[in-house]
Amino acid sequence: MKKLIYNNKNILFILLICFLSITFNFHYGYRGVFPIDSFLIYDSGYNVLNGNYPFKDYWSITGPLLDYLQAFFFLVFGVSWFSYVLHASILNLGLALFSYFIFKELGLKKSYSFIYSLGISLLAYPVIGVPFIDHHSIIFSIFSIYCFIFALKRKNNLFLFFIPTLLGLSFLSKQIPAAYIIVFISLALIFDFIYNNNKKGFYFTVSGLILFFLFIFLTFILSGITFSNFLTQYIFYPFTIGQDRAENLSINIKDIFNKFKFIYISIFPLFIIIYKIISLKELIKNKKNDLIIIFLVIGMVSIFIYTQMITQNQILIFFLIPLGTAFSHIFYDKYFKTKPYFIYIIIFVCIFSVFKYHLRFNENKKFMELADVNINLAVDAVKIDKMFLGLNWITKYYPNNPKEEIKNLVEIKEYIKFDLKKKIFITDYQFFSSLSKSSFSSPNKWYDNKSIPNFKNKYYKQYKLFFIDRLIENNVQKIYTIGPKDYLPILYIYFKDIIGNDCISSKQVNEMLIIYDISNCDL
Numbered sequence: 001m002k003k004l005i006y007n008n009k010n011i012l013f014i015l016l017i018c019f020l021s022i023t024f025n026f027h028y029g030y031r032g033v034f035p036i037d038s039f040l041i042y043d044s045g046y047n048v049l050n051g052n053y054p055f056k057d058y059w060s061i062t063g064p065l066l067d068y069l070q071a072f073f074f075l076v077f078g079v080s081w082f083s084y085v086l087h088a089s090i091l092n093l094g095l096a097l098f099s100y101f102i103f104k105e106l107g108l109k110k111s112y113s114f115i116y117s118l119g120i121s122l123l124a125y126p127v128i129g130v131p132f133i134d135h136h137s138i139i140f141s142i143f144s145i146y147c148f149i150f151a152l153k154r155k156n157n158l159f160l161f162f163i164p165t166l167l168g169l170s171f172l173s174k175q176i177p178a179a180y181i182i183v184f185i186s187l188a189l190i191f192d193f194i195y196n197n198n199k200k201g202f203y204f205t206v207s208g209l210i211l212f213f214l215f216i217f218l219t220f221i222l223s224g225i226t227f228s229n230f231l232t233q234y235i236f237y238p239f240t241i242g243q244d245r246a247e248n249l250s251i252n253i254k255d256i257f258n259k260f261k262f263i264y265i266s267i268f269p270l271f272i273i274i275y276k277i278i279s280l281k282e283l284i285k286n287k288k289n290d291l292i293i294i295f296l297v298i299g300m301v302s303i304f305i306y307t308q309m310i311t312q313n314q315i316l317i318f319f320l321i322p323l324g325t326a327f328s329h330i331f332y333d334k335y336f337k338t339k340p341y342f343i344y345i346i347i348f349v350c351i352f353s354v355f356k357y358h359l360r361f362n363e364n365k366k367f368m369e370l371a372d373v374n375i376n377l378a379v380d381a382v383k384i385d386k387m388f389l390g391l392n393w394i395t396k397y398y399p400n401n402p403k404e405e406i407k408n409l410v411e412i413k414e415y416i417k418f419d420l421k422k423k424i425f426i427t428d429y430q431f432f433s434s435l436s437k438s439s440f441s442s443p444n445k446w447y448d449n450k451s452i453p454n455f456k457n458k459y460y461k462q463y464k465l466f467f468i469d470r471l472i473e474n475n476v477q478k479i480y481t482i483g484p485k486d487y488l489p490i491l492y493i494y495f496k497d498i499i500g501n502d503c504i505s506s507k508q509v510n511e512m513l514i515i516y517d518i519s520n521c522d523l
Contacts, residue, residue: 013100013114021096021121022089024362029085029129032375032394034368035428035483036448041131044445045070046079046434053223055230059452059466060445061238063133063173067445068219070131079434080387087131095139096121099323102146105153106293106330116329119322119354127316127361128368133174134316138304140170141181142323145300148185152192152289157201160189164209168216175238177307184299188292229466237459241450259315260305262353266324267301269346270294273331280335290331297327314367318357325350373399384409385435397484408512412482415509421519422475427482443470455497464498468523471499477519485511499523 033039040062047058048071054060060067070087077083096117103113125135144166151159167185171178193202220227257264277291301324304317325346332343364371373394379402381388398405409429416423416436424442425432433441443466444452452467453460470476503521508514 010110013110014097017096017100017114017117017121018093020118021093024122024126025089025092025129026085028126028362028365029088030081030390031129031392032365032368032370032373032378033391034128034370035395035397035430036446037128037132037368038130039428039430040133040446041066041070042084043430043433043441045074045084047071047441049074049079050439052440053225054445055233056223056225057440057470058443058445059233059463061233061241061451062445063136064234065169065172066131066133066136078387081381081389081391084130088125088129088135091131091136091139092121092125095124095142095319098143098146099326102149103326103330105150106327107334108326108330112329113326116322116326116350119350120319122358123319123322123354123361132316134311134313136173137170137176137178138317140166140173141178141304142300144170144181144185145296148188148296149293151201152292157198157204160201161204161208163189163205165212165215168212172216175234176311177303180303180307181300184303188296188299192292232459232462237453237457237463240453240457240459256305256309260308262321262349262356263301263305263317263324265346265349266321267298267328269328269332269343270298270324273328273335276335290334294327294331297324316367318353318361321353321357322350369396370394370399377402379403379406381406384413387431387434405512408510411510412480412513415513416480419478421477423478423480424471424474424476425480425482427480429482432480432482440470440474440476443467467498471518472523477517479516479518481514481516482512 044054044058044060044067048054048067052058054064054067070084073083073087077086099120100113100117103116104110108116124139125132128135144163147159147162147166151157163185167178167182170181189201189205192198219225220230274291274294277287277294280287301320304320308315308317328346329343332346333340336342360371361367365373365375373396375392375394377400378392378394381391381393383406384393393406394402395405412432413435416432422440423438424440425438426442426444426447428447430446432438453463499518499521503518505517505520506514507517
């Protein structure tokens with residue numbers, strides 16, 4: 001009877017995690033947009049679906065994995081905002097569910113495992129709600145750590161087989177933090193292979209690595225992607241960006257502590273536990289593995305905090321608070337059974353901070369630059385197109401009048417429909433390719449001051465050649481720049497030096513659209 005109740009309770013928690021983690025993300029994924037982030041993967045997924053691939057057909061310095069995954073979701077569920085949010089929701093579900101299993105595996109009660117997993121699902125993907133390169137990279141990195149923990153806990157080397165693939169998926173989502181995690185886990189694996197004389201584990205890991213590289217090689221062959229293009233766009237050029245950021249990084253210790261203080265608090269008990277484990281003279285089963293797991297967690301969290309600082313983006317790692325608290329709870333219970341008061345304080349801080357950041361990032365949409373915007377003014381984006389049915393449209397560009405923004409976008413849509421000349425779109429509103437059923441929308445995945453080399457960068461000539469070749473190959477005659485009126489001149493900078501000014505004529509259609517005719521340019 002007890003076993004039946006145990007199993008039923010476990011199934012109930014799993015079903016609730018599945019339902020709530022998806023529900024959380026769908027609710028907030030339909031609540032406001034921040035164009036440059038919200039639509040980053042939308043048209044690129046549509047491009048892959050229609051046979052245009054990253055590195056070959058469009059310049060891309062960000063994770064190609066998301067383009068292919070979104071193409072799959074569009075293929076199965078149709079090109080719509082629903083398919084887009086579903087993609088992110090599945091990752092959110094995977095993280096919550098995997099966390100529940102790992103917490104339970106390490107001896108945490110099911111009820112606590114459920115609560116912490118729910119907290120993770122509330123603060124992970126719902127802050128943006130749609131596929132995002134940073135989230136994918138971090139989540140796949142966490143999955144690799146979890147597999148390592150399962151391998152240690154169950155003494156099952158099969159879990160090591162999946163680690164190279166998960167790390168590879170993390171890297172193909174975004175180079176950072178994946179590169180740091182790869183180095184970190186590689187060192188931990190080498191330690192395990194040598195210290196425990198784990199030859200089978202080594203063979204499993206190498207087999208997984210070989211299989212992953214074979215899969216990537218096959219994907220490149222089928223997509224027609226050259227390794228030289230991949231290396232230039234995804235490795236060498238981004239490395240120059242990373243160098244610039246590292247050189248200009250200004251570290252304010254007080255600021256670093258204030259931003260991440262609740263994450264530090266969540267893992268603080270782990271340092272006390274390390275001291276306790278090392279000081280224990282009596283033999284405790286799995287004490288060595290406990291130390292390895294704790295170091296894995298501390299190292300992982302430290303890497304995520306560091307990379308969050310150097311990327312200088314909005315903070316998206318607050319879901320590490322319930323994750324870190326869960327691991328602290330697990331090992332504190334194991335090594336301090338008679339002194340639970342301290343961990344109760346940590347749990348209280350965890351619950352408080354989860355609600356704090358839920359209000360800030362989910363309800364007030366800080367990550368989406370909508371913290372000072374009245375979300376209640378949002379309007380249904382179905383007015384733009386039926387593929388956006390149910391999306392509550394409001395952006396920071398038209399915070400008080402989203403209807404005006406939608407009116408402009410609809411005008412642009414209609415204008416595109418009757419303009420039969422070959423065109424590309426330079427915009428943060430990266431849905432016009434799918435909206436217009438365009439076979440080729442842009443030589444770039446996205447546009448900002450880092451996504452393409454400036455004329456001082458050593459890869460500028462390669463980019464210029466790539467850009468011009470794509471225009472010629474697709475017989476492009478017009479360039480549509482779409483965005484807020486103050487943003488349009490900035491967009492123009494991206495191609496005026498490459499094509500030249502003398503041959504270009506321009507026409508402003510509305511306050512969000514300027515069309516540049518390049519049909520008279522000798523490309």
